[in-house]
Amino acid sequence: MFFSMKRKVVFVAMSGGVDSSVAALLLQRRGFEVVGVFMKNWSQNIPGTVVCSTEEDQRYARHVASQLRIPFYSWDFEKEYREFVFEPMVRAYTQGLTPNPDVACNQHIKFGVFFEKAMSLGADYIATGHYVGKTKNFFNNEDILRTAKDKNKDQSYFLWTLSQDKLKHCFFPIGSYQKSTVRAIARSGGLVTADKKDSQGLCFVGQVDFSRFLGRHIPDRKGEVIAVDCHTAGGYHGRVIGAHEGLHFFTLGQRQGIRIGGGVPYYVAGKDAKTNRLYVSTYDCARDLFPVKVSLGQCHFISARRVEVKKNVLVRHRYRQPLRRAIIYIGSGKRGEARFAEPPFGIASGQSLVFYQGNTMLGGAVIEPFAQDWMRNIVI
DSSP states (O other), X not given: OOOOSSSOXXXXXXXXXXXXXHHHHHHHHTTOEEEEEEEEXXXXXXXXXXXXXXXXXXXHHHHHHHHHXXXXXXXXXXXXXXXXXXXXXXXXXXXXXXXXXXXXXXXXXIIIIHHHHHHHTTOSEEEOOOOOEEEEETTTTEEEEEOOSSTTTOOGGGGTTOOHHHHTTEEOTTTTSOHHHHHHHHHHXXXXXXXOXXXXXXXXXXXXXXXXXXXXXXXXXXXXXXXXESSSTTSOEEEEEEEESOGGGOOTTOOTTOOOOSSSOXXXXXXXXXXXXXXXXXXXXXXXXXXXXXXXXXXXXXXXXXXXXXXXEEEESSTTOOOEEEEEEEOSTTOEXXXXXXXXXXXXXXXXXXXXXXXXXXXXXXXXXXXOTHHHHOBO
């Protein structure tokens, strides 16, 4: 590829949606030499897929590139996606964990193989349509990731694995805009994606019935559903109220999809892989069944500076979840521990626990498997 010697080159990951389209438009207006790239990472037809048209998304991305009169390429990373995102996700669910494939997708695909290929072809930067802010710490010249202006769209949770060496080559052009403004910019620029519906599905796969999707790759294993009563004298008591098709269909804190009748809403309070039992309870009971401390693996901070052994932070273990206070203890070998004042409802092994300080996203870790001792002592 041949680029201008005067202008900096930015490869934009164009998904065919309005956000990445506007990212490309804004960078072009700032005078960068913009190259559009569509990533094809999944081609398998999935029964139960509501909206999963790689071809349609690619047509939208190509159309926008044509409107902007920028070069456009389609890169196939299906092999890498399957190896680093899809197969680890299936293994994790099989083990009873609750992984976040979007975190892995960003780490290994968008800011992994896409980043490396763009740099090898002469890019000075890459850009994505993520709602996240990036600023500079002028005291140490480090880049800082901040939450987006549009708090309802903020995607900093999914980017905790980013490092300084990559962040300095990244742009997030729409992070300082509200979603409504992004659409307005697209309309004013005449972009074909201006009113295109947002994708809500699995990263690069599409909007799917996730239970059916998992069911195609993990064999069903039926087991008992136990309702837990926390308010019985002498400890926890339980009774069988139904059956489930597999623990991998459920995550702790889940309410929807349990398919249990009755007038009281039940939440998933525990999963026992040894007995294959699913434990559910009312909210008042379930909120006391989660741990006040968890072990952490793969601890990572975006800053390259040495992190204190003990750090008071704000955290969330789910996307868009309200932040809560925690104390993070950092050990050796990227391991650590998080302690909470109260049990965090729905916290689950395999989730990403992401650290914040004000509007700055500091980094994160993966919650390691933890024991729920009450399951050993429950009387059924």
